[in-house]
Amino acid sequence: QLQLQESGPGLVKPSETLSLTCSVSGGSISSKSYYWGWIRQPPGKGLEWMGSIYYSGTTYYNPSLKSRVTISVDTSKNQFSLKLSSVTAADTAVYYCARDLRHRAAWYFDLWGRGTLVSVSS
Amino acid sequence: QSALTQPPSASGSPGQSVTISCTGTSSDVGGYNYVSWYQHHPGKAPKLMIYEVIKRPSGVPDRFSGSKSGNTASLTVSGLQAEDEADYYCSSYAGSDNVRFGGGTKLTVL
Numbered sequence: 206q207l208q209l210q211e212s213g214p215g216l217v218k219p220s221e222t223l224s225l226t227c228s229v230s231g232g233s234i235s236s237k238s239y240y241w242g243w244i245r246q247p248p249g250k251g252l253e254w255m256g257s258i259y260y261s262g263t264t265y266y267n268p269s270l271k272s273r274v275t276i277s278v279d280t281s282k283n284q285f286s287l288k289l290s291s292v293t294a295a296d297t298a299v300y301y302c303a304r305d306l307r308h309r310a311a312w313y314f315d316l317w318g319r320g321t322l323v324s325v326s327s
Numbered sequence: 328q329s330a331l332t333q334p335p336s337a338s339g340s341p342g343q344s345v346t347i348s349c350t351g352t353s354s355d356v357g358g359y360n361y362v363s364w365y366q367h368h369p370g371k372a373p374k375l376m377i378y379e380v381i382k383r384p385s386g387v388p389d390r391f392s393g394s395k396s397g398n399t400a401s402l403t404v405s406g407l408q409a410e411d412e413a414d415y416y417c418s419s420y421a422g423s424d425n426v427r428f429g430g431g432t433k434l435t436v437l
Contacts, residue, residue: 209372244428250430251330251333251416251428251429251430251431252365252416252418252428252429252431253330253428254418254425254426254427254428265424267425268423268425301372301373303373307424311361311378311379312359312361312363312418312419312420312426313361313363313375313378313379313418314363314365314373314375314418315375315378315384316372316375317365317372317373317374318372319370319371319372320372
């Protein structure tokens with residue numbers, strides 16, 4: 206059973222870079238069938254897709270975040286990572302990683318991690 | 328880009344049916360048959376319940392059904408059970424490789 210687990214600092218200072226990693230277990234991140242994505246949820250608000258990556262390194266980003274988001278993949282560790290630069294309090298959120306079906310022209314996320322809360326505060 | 332619009336809350340008694348709406352525009356919900364729905368119990372991983380408007384993944388009870396009319400998609404939960412109490416989110420393809428989510432609906436089983 207494939208599982209995803211987010212990890213990273215729970216507190217980041219304003220103007221710094223938020224960095225998170227998603228570890229994939231029970232399956233290979235190098236599967237040709239899937240992308241791997243990041244989605245976040247600020248407190249009391251809805252979900253926001255941030256971006257997704259293929260094992261080859263091909264990326265897609267939400268236009269509203271594109272200038273600040275970088276997603277990378279490490280197939281040797283079966284992990285993918287998120288970096289969000291110049292963070293503000295508005296970036297405080299629960300961050301989820303998920304398996305993305307876009308490679309099949311199927312626009313949904315079929316497996317998710319439990320999420321990790323990242324707070325932006327000095 | 329605006330999020331899809333969902334009612335903040337919905338409720339029903341055990342055994343009843345409840346429908347949650349998800350309103351977008353012709354650029355997302357109305358323009359594509361790529362609406363999906365997710366169930367989220369706090370502290371747990373969100374779970375895919377419906378994809379491509381009407382399809383159910385393996386293991387999802389047939390009490391959950393999806394539909395769409397124009398720019399509004401709907402999730403109906405029939406025969407409500409206590410374990411259905413959760414937050415529900417819709418999402419839709421929005422063109423140009425972009426996916427848009429709703430604000431979420433808290434479903435309460437009375």
